[in-house]
Each structure stands twice: as structure tokens, then as C-alpha cells.
Amino acid sequence: MIIGIVVVAAVLIVFWIIGLYNGLVKMRNAVKNAWAQIDVQLKRRHDLIPNLVEVVKDYMAYEQETLAKVIQARSAAISATGTTDIAAAEGQLTGALKSLFAVMEAYPDLKANQNVQSLQEELTSTENKIAFARQYFNDSVMRINNACEVFPSSIIAGMTGFKQEAFYEITAEDKEPVKVKLR
Amino acid sequence: MNSPCPTCGYQNRAGTLRCGLCGKPFIESTVEPVLAVATTSSRRVEGEDEPLPVRRDYAAEIAGNRWKSAVLLAICMALLLLMGLSIGGMYHYPRIGLVLGVTLGLILTIWAYFGGSKAVLSLSGAHDADPVQDRQIINLVDEMRIAAGLPMPRVMVIETEAANAFATGRDPEHAAVAVTRGLTKLLNREELQGVVAHEMSHVRNFDTRYMMLVAAIVGAIIILADTMMHGWWWGGIGGGRRSSRDGDRGGNAIFAILGVVLVILAPIFASLLQMAISRKREFLADASAVELTRNPLGLASALDKIDRNLDKEPLPGASKATQHLYIANPLRSFGMRSSALMSTHPPMEARIKLLRAMG
Numbered sequence: 001m002i003i004g005i006v007v008v009a010a011v012l013i014v015f016w017i018i019g020l021y022n023g024l025v026k027m028r029n030a031v032k033n034a035w036a037q038i039d040v041q042l043k044r045r046h047d048l049i050p051n052l053v054e055v056v057k058d059y060m061a062y063e064q065e066t067l068a069k070v071i072q073a074r075s076a077a078i079s080a081t082g083t084t085d086i087a088a089a090e091g092q093l094t095g096a097l098k099s100l101f102a103v104m105e106a107y108p109d110l111k112a113n114q115n116v117q118s119l120q121e122e123l124t125s126t127e128n129k130i131a132f133a134r135q136y137f138n139d140s141v142m143r144i145n146n147a148c149e150v151f152p153s154s155i156i157a158g159m160t161g162f163k164q165e166a167f168y169e170i171t172a173e174d175k176e177p178v179k180v181k182l183r
Numbered sequence: 184m185n186s187p188c189p190t191c192g193y194q195n196r197a198g199t200l201r202c203g204l205c206g207k208p209f210i211e212s213t214v215e216p217v218l219a220v221a222t223t224s225s226r227r228v229e230g231e232d233e234p235l236p237v238r239r240d241y242a243a244e245i246a247g248n249r250w251k252s253a254v255l256l257a258i259c260m261a262l263l264l265l266m267g268l269s270i271g272g273m274y275h276y277p278r279i280g281l282v283l284g285v286t287l288g289l290i291l292t293i294w295a296y297f298g299g300s301k302a303v304l305s306l307s308g309a310h311d312a313d314p315v316q317d318r319q320i321i322n323l324v325d326e327m328r329i330a331a332g333l334p335m336p337r338v339m340v341i342e343t344e345a346a347n348a349f350a351t352g353r354d355p356e357h358a359a360v361a362v363t364r365g366l367t368k369l370l371n372r373e374e375l376q377g378v379v380a381h382e383m384s385h386v387r388n389f390d391t392r393y394m395m396l397v398a399a400i401v402g403a404i405i406i407l408a409d410t411m412m413h414g415w416w417w418g419g420i421g422g423g424r425r426s427s428r429d430g431d432r433g434g435n436a437i438f439a440i441l442g443v444v445l446v447i448l449a450p451i452f453a454s455l456l457q458m459a460i461s462r463k464r465e466f467l468a469d470a471s472a473v474e475l476t477r478n479p480l481g482l483a484s485a486l487d488k489i490d491r492n493l494d495k496e497p498l499p500g501a502s503k504a505t506q507h508l509y510i511a512n513p514l515r516s517f518g519m520r521s522s523a524l525m526s527t528h529p530p531m532e533a534r535i536k537l538l539r540a541m542g
Contacts (some may be wrong), residue, residue: 037332041329049285050212110524118318121318121324124372125322129325129326129329132326132329132475133329133330135330136330139332
């Protein structure tokens with residue numbers, strides 16, 4: 001009788017440990033997936049920008065500088081390699097786009113254009129998606145960090161080589177306020 | 184126009200007779216309101232006369248509501264077990280009734296699990312969102328599913344002026360989110376995002392599955408109570424057809440008394456539990472929505488607008504069976520305060536107040 005209970009308990013504990021290990025595996029894969037998702041959204045933004053520039057440049061004769069900055073930032077972002085460089089380049093692009101949106105506020109006929117409106121919705125949505133993809137990445141990192149630190153799973157993580165991951169930090173350019181020169 | 188509650192300080196609409204949050208009547212109290220100490224803080228907002236409630240954190244809300252709904256579910260299951268035991272104690276062949284009840288519950292659950300969503304969607308007249316016309320709502324759902332790390336659900340629109348939304352689906356791979364045309368006209372982008380986040384959170388938290396489980400247990404409890412009641416007409420209270428041995432008489436009497444109590448109280452108690460669980464899952468969905476958007480005020484503002492609009496237009500396809508799926512109870516009667524205990528949704532003011540406290 002007692003031996004039976006001990007055996008059942010041991011089996012349950014083994015299943016529980018396996019469950020913890022599997023959880024760690026899934027969390028680490030979620031982190032990798034989340035990182036890849038950010039890239040998907042960044043690329044989407046790259047693809048949308050040429051369209052936007054085409055549509056607005058006829059209306060915004062005096063804003064060539066702002067438009068040029070956007071085009072340059074986009075090329076830089078596409079050709080950047082290495083995590084820090086990519087992050088910096090994308091940050092520059094975000095800043096350039098923010099300036100462009102701010103300047104577009106001064107052109108009422110531009111804002112009334114149907115094409116521009118749907119493009120703006122797409123770009124707003126893309127910026128949001130980039131932000132949410134980063135948020136999901138950070139949430140996944142938090143989950144695996146928790147699992148690596150919390151008591152029972154910390155032992156398993158230590159034994160099987162799971163490490164804590166780094167959060168996605170915003171670059172300095174992203175944090176700067178937008179500088180706009182209006183006519 | 185606001186009437187602050189004298190007990191908890193919550194801002195009610197003018198003309199309310201009872202506070203929407205603490206339930207106390209609007210009579211000036213001469214006793215020091217002890218509640219005010221726990222529910223108010225020194226946080227103030229420019230232009231607001233009353234201090235805001237203590238700052239809440241969405242992660243704590245999520246954990247708290249998960250725990251509370253789990254406890255209530257455990258009570259439900261315990262009640263079901265108790266009913267089964269009582270039947271076992273009362274008769275000498277209890278198994279037939281038990282097996283019948285549980286099998287029925289299982290069949291209903293499986294049917295609802297696989298076919299339920301389609302039925303609900305066709306009942307409400309929802310059609311797939313148009314990729315061009317309804318671009319914004321598709322984008323909003325896409326944004327929220329990225330924040331949640333889920334596959335893209337089916338996005339649908341219901342052509343009605345009533346403002347409401349719902350989500351169905353047994354798991355994130357088979358989910359559908361529907362909003363009404365009235366909702367897209369009523370709310371701005373930020374508010375719509377909050378509503379979509381709330382609905383996707385129902386999918387994330389497997390709420391359809393959860394509530395189906397609860398409904399199946401409650402259904403089984405009701406069937407068992409019915410079985411026990413009918414058993415008395417056949418066999419009389421306290422025994423089956425086979426005569427009990429002397430030693431059994433005492434045992435049968437206890438189970439008989441328990442049986443009477445359970446037959447009367449269990450169905451009512453089970454329904455109350457079901458409604459309580461539904462309300463906790465709604466609060467959980469609100470907190471999970473904040474986890475997705477990190478913007479509690481957007482959802483708070485949306486709920487406020489929806490609440491003011493709720494009595495203006497009836498929602499086609501809404502019935503008692505589907506009311507719990509919507510973000511705001513579509514069956515709330517004009518002007519009447521529905522009984523708080525039998526409501527699938529928590530009072531709107533409480534939800535808004537809680538969201539503002541998170542912001």
C-alpha cells in the first residue's frame with residue numbers, strides 16, 4: 001500500500017518536472033518568435049513608405065527636406081546590419097516619420113485626400129504594430145525571466161541551461177521629442 | 184452632473200438612488216465612513232472634486248480574478264459531487280441517474296463546443312469584415328493579436344446601429360471577433376482598440392470553454408436535483424425499492440434531509456455561482472485588455488460611451504443564451520436596475536471606476 005503511494009507520488013513529480021521543462025522550452029521559443037515578429041512589422045513599414053512619399057510630395061512643395069529625411073532614413077534602415085545598428089536606424093526612421101506626420105497637419109487639402117487618409121491609417125497601424133510587437137517581445141522576455149528566477153523552475157533552468165533574456169530597450173533617438181519647423 | 188456617494192465617494196450620475204459601486208443608499212450618514220479610508224487615496228486629478236481610488240495594477244487584477252473564478256468553479260464542482268453522493272446515499276441504484284445526467288451534460292457540451300460559434304454568429308447576422316471598407320477594424324484586431332501573440336481571428340461586422348461587440352471560439356485558432364456598425368461610428372480609434380482588446384482577451388483566457396464547463400456542471404446539478412425530486416414519487420423519501428438493512432436506516436435519514444435541502448437550494452445556488460463566475464471573467468477580460476493595450480483609459484471611455492448608448496437601440500440576435508458573450512449586457516431593460524446577483528456582467532460604473540484606477 002505505502003509502496004503504491006510512493007510510486008504514484010514519484011510518477012506525478014516526474015511529470016511535473018517534465019512540465020516545467022517543457023514550459024521553459026515554449027517560453028524561449030516564444031521569445032525567438034516575438035523577436036522575428038518585430039522584423040516582420042519593420043519590413044512592412046519599409047514597404048509602405050515609398051507609396052506615402054509619392055502621394056504627398058505633390059502637395060508638399062515646401063517640405064522637400066522632411067521628405068528627403070524620410071527617404072534617407074528608410075534606405076539606411078533597409079541596409080543596416082547587426083542588432084544595435086538596425087535598432088538605431090529604425091529609431092531614426094520613426095523620428096523622420098513623426099516629423100512628416102506633424103508637418104502634414106498644416107496641409108488641410110492633403111488631409112482630406114482619400115488615398116492619404118487610408119495611407120495614414122496604414123502607417124499609424126504599422127507604427128502601432130511595431131510597438132505592440134516590441135511589447136509582446138518584452139512580455140515574453142519577462143515570462144522566461146520569471147521562470148528562470150522563481151523557485152521550483154529556477155532549479156530546472158539552471159540544470160538545463162536556460163538563461164535570462166534581455167529586454168528590448170528604446171534607442172536615444174526614439175526618445176527625443178519631434179522637432180518640427182512649421183511655415 | 185455628478186452626485187458623489189457619501190460612503191465611498193464614487194461619482195454617480197445625478198438622480199441615482201443608490202451608489203453604483205458600493206450599493207449604499209444616498210442618505211447622509213452620520214457614521215464615519217470606514218470604507219472611505221480603504222478606497223480613497225491622496226491621488227487627485229486636475230478638475231476632479233473627489234480623490235481617485237487607490238491605484239490598482241492590472242497584473243494583480245488578472246491574478247485575482249483568475250483565482251476567484253477558480254474558487255467559484257471548485258465550489259460548483261463540490262456541489263455537484265455532493266449531489267451525486269446524496270443520490271448514492273438515498274437509493275440503492277443511484278448510478279443510472281448519475282450516468283444519465285453526466286452523459287447528457289457531456290453531449291450538450293460537445294455540441295456547444297464544436298457548433299456553438301457558428302450558431303451564435305448566424306443568429307446575430309454577422310458578416311465578414313470588408314478588407315477595404317472595414318480596414319480600420321481589421322487593423323485594430325491585427326494590432327491586438329500581435330500584442331497577444333495569437334493567430335489572426337475572423338473579423339466580423341454586424342450591421343446594426345446598436346453599439347456592442349462579442350467574441351466566440353473554443354480556442355485562439357478558431358476564434359471570431361464581431362463588432363457592430365454602431366460601435367465603429369460611436370467610438371474613436373483608441374476606444375475601439377480597448378473594446379477589441381477586451382474581446383480578444385475573452386478568447387485568450389479560454390472564456391467560452393470556461394463558461395461552457397460551468398454551464399455543463401450547473402446543468403448536471405439541475406438534472407440531478409430533478410432526478411432526486413422525481414425519485415421521491417417512486418420510492419418515497421429515505422429508501423429505494425429494496426428494503427434497507429437495519430444498519431442503513433440512520434444513514435438514509437441523514438441523506439434524505441441533505442437531499443431535501445439540496446433539491447431546493449442547489450439549482451438556485453448553482454445559477455448564482457454561474458453568474459458570479461461570469462462577472463469575474465468579465466473583470467478578468469477588462470484587466471487582460473489593459474495588459475494588451477497598456478491604456479486603461481481608452482477602454483474606460485469606451486465603456487462609458489457604450490453604457491450611455493445601451494438603452495437606445497435593441498440588438499438583434501441577443502438572447503439569454505448569448506448575452507454573456509457581449510461586452511455590455513444587451514438585455515438590460517430600460518431604466519430598471521437589474522438585480523446585481525443574477526447579472527452576467529458587473530455594473531458598468533464599477534468596471535469604469537476600476538479601469539480609471541489602473542490609469
